[in-house]
Amino acid sequence: MTHKIAVIPGDGTGPEVVAEGIKVLNAVAGPANIKFDYHHYDLGGERYKKTGETLPDSVIEELKQFKAIYLGAIGHPDVAPGILEKGILLRARFALDQYINLRPVVLYPGVDCPLKGKGPQDIDFVVVRENTEGMYVGAGGFHKHGTPDEVAVQTSINTRKGVDRCLKFAFELARKRNKDKKLTLVAKTNVLTFASNLWFRAFEAMAPQYPDITTDYAHVDATCMWFVKNPEWFDVVVTDNLFGDIITDLGAIIQGGMGVAAGGNINPEGVSMFEPIGGSAPKYTGLAVVNPIAAIAAAQMMLEQLGESKAAAAVDGAIKKAASQDLKSMAAGKMGMSTGEVGDLIAKYATELI
Ligand code: IPM
Ligand code: MN
Numbered sequence: 001m002t003h004k005i006a007v008i009p010g011d012g013t014g015p016e017v018v019a020e021g022i023k024v025l026n027a028v029a030g031p032a033n034i035k036f037d038y039h040h041y042d043l044g045g046e047r048y049k050k051t052g053e054t055l056p057d058s059v060i061e062e063l064k065q066f067k068a069i070y071l072g073a074i075g076h077p078d079v080a081p082g083i084l085e086k087g088i089l090l091r092a093r094f095a096l097d098q099y100i101n102l103r104p105v106v107l108y109p110g111v112d113c114p115l116k117g118k119g120p121q122d123i124d125f126v127v128v129r130e131n132t133e134g135m136y137v138g139a140g141g142f143h144k145h146g147t148p149d150e151v152a153v154q155t156s157i158n159t160r161k162g163v164d165r166c167l168k169f170a171f172e173l174a175r176k177r178n179k180d181k182k183l184t185l186v187a188k189t190n191v192l193t194f195a196s197n198l199w200f201r202a203f204e205a206m207a208p209q210y211p212d213i214t215t216d217y218a219h220v221d222a223t224c225m226w227f228v229k230n231p232e233w234f235d236v237v238v239t240d241n242l243f244g245d246i247i248t249d250l251g252a253i254i255q256g257g258m259g260v261a262a263g264g265n266i267n268p269e270g271v272s273m274f275e276p277i278g279g280s281a282p283k284y285t286g287l288a289v290v291n292p293i294a295a296i297a298a299a300q301m302m303l304e305q306l307g308e309s310k311a312a313a314a315v316d317g318a319i320k321k322a323a324s325q326d327l328k329s330m331a332a333g334k335m336g337m338s339t340g341e342v343g344d345l346i347a348k349y350a351t352e353l354i
Contacts, residue, residue, distance in 0.1 A: 002035040003306050006066040010044040011084070012280025013290045013339075014072020020292035020343030021070065021299035024315055027347035028303075031354040032311040039066070043088055045076025054087025060095045068302050069096075069273035072295065073280035086138075092273055093131050098265035099162065100169050101129035101244060102301070103277065105231075105251035108260065110324030115228060115254055123254055125234035126177070128170040129244025131265055133162045134195075136241045158195045158240065163202045169268065170238035171210045179235050184216040186223045186239035186247065199240065223247055227254060252277060259291030259330040260323070262298035264305065272305050274298040281332065289333040292343050293319055311354065318349035 007022070009015035025036055041059065048054055063069060074089045075081075092098070107113050107123035115123075133156075140154035167185075174183040185203045187196035200217070207215045218226060220243045226233060227250050239247065252261035258278030265273040276294030284290045297319060303312035322345050328336035335342060 001033070001308075002037055003067045003308075004037045004039070004065070005302075006063055006069045007038050007040045008043050008069060008071045008088075009040070010072040010074045010088075010280065011046070011076045012073055012282045012285045014044070014074070014280055016072075016285075016288065016339050017276055017290060017292040017295035018070060018072040020339060020346075021295040023343045024296050024318070024347045024350055025299050025303070027351050028311040028314055028354055031351055032308060032314075034308055034311060044074060045079045045084055048076070048079055048084060048087070054084060055091045055095075060092075063092070063096065064271055066271055067306060069271060070299065070302060071273055071275040073276070073278070075280040075282075077282045090136060093265050096265075096267055096271050096273070097132060098267045098270075098273060099130065099132045099165060100266040100268070101131040101241075101248075101263055102173075102266050103127040103129060103244075103248045103251060103261070103263040104301075105234075105248075105255050105261075107255050108320050108323040111256040111260065111330055113254060113256065115231065118231060118254075122232040124179070125231070125251075126173065126236050127244060127248050127251055128166065128173060128236060128238045129248060130162065130166040130238075130240050131244075132241075133157050133159060134241035156192075156195050156240070156242070158198050160198065160202060163199055164206070167199075167202055167206050167238060169266075170236055171206060171213055174213045174236040175210065177236065180214070181212055182214040182216060182235040183210075184218055184223075184234060184237045186218050186220050186237055186243055188220050188243070189217075190219060195240070203238075220247065224250055227251065248277065256323075256330045257291075258294065259332065260293045260297065262294050262301055264298070264301045266305070272302075274302040274305070284332050287333075288338040288340060289335075290339055291327075291330055291332060291335055292339050293323065293327075293330065293346075296343070296346055311350075314350045314354040315346070317353045318346045321349045321353075322346050
């Protein structure tokens with residue numbers, strides 16, 4: 001089976017970690033009888049500086065032909081904030097209708113957790129973040145810009161269709177995970193009496209179709225507290241785009257930091273894009289000190305999405321083995337080995353486990 005993969009290494013440390021992900025994919029390819037056909041795209045800050053282009057329409061059309069997209073990081077110190085993020089990352093999510101942002105929060109054995117008394121048995125949940133609506137639509141504008149009378153308006157767009165398809169994905173995932181079979185809706189119904197109210201009504205309306213799934217609700221502010229105090233309460237969490245953005249940074253730190261957190265921008269009917277969620281880390285660029293585990297875990301999610309569950313399980317096992325036995329820390333510069341050495345080790349373990 002050949003999988004055609006678009007690779008966007010991007011900015012900063014993106015290319016370094018993507019190289020390790022590809023190393024691991026190539027290591028499992030032979031034993032799992034898979035072929036990868038990679039096509040690299042030079043999208044990112046450097047291309048923007050040279051040509052003014054972010055993600056041209058022609059490239060969007062090309063990306064639609066791939067089975068998946070593997071992304072490193074977007075963000076460049078010489079480019080004003082927002083240009084590349086909106087122009088490349090958000091544009092890809094929207095144009096390819098990747099309406100789910102799937103972010104597992106898993107504490108690997110042996111990884112330091114900042115929460116006192118919590119271990120891998122307590123931190124094992126998935127956040128399903130809506131990825132194409134809400135505050136991210138960019139609906140709004142300025143009035144009397146730059147004057148003392150200035151007004152700024154930014155509106156959260158929530159469509160019933162968009163909410164329903166996200167909830168359906170989350171209910172199905174809770175069933176498929178078969179862990180606690182529990183789905184928690186996170187919103188702010190006590191203040192957002194329109195947007196969160198729509199989410200809540202849609203959630204209640206769908207729940208009877210999933211009698212095997214226990215449903216729960218938490219306000220987003222309280223969720224931040226529970227993630228720290230009782231992370232073991234969560235199995236699958238579903239929420240809107242901005243709340244999902246915020247709570248998954250908290251999720252990342254309780255699972256050991258940005259060096260391990262991976263995510264998938266999923267279009268269940270189209271092309272999905274997998275990325276480490278940590279960003280381009282400009283200060284570490286070229287030093288070979290950043291942790292490639294997040295990028296390798298993103299590659300593992302991609303294998304899962306491609307239906308290569310045997311290879312995905314081997315990579316998952318290899319990450320866990322390296323994290324628990326070999327890495328001194330998950331933090332950049334403190335791993336006790338280089339970015340490339342971590343990749344070598346995980347590639348080796350993955351071929352042993354397959
Ligand atoms: C993320 C990031 C992006 C987001 C930024 C870079 C636009 O924080 O993937 O979580 O807000 O979605
Ligand atoms: Mn974020």
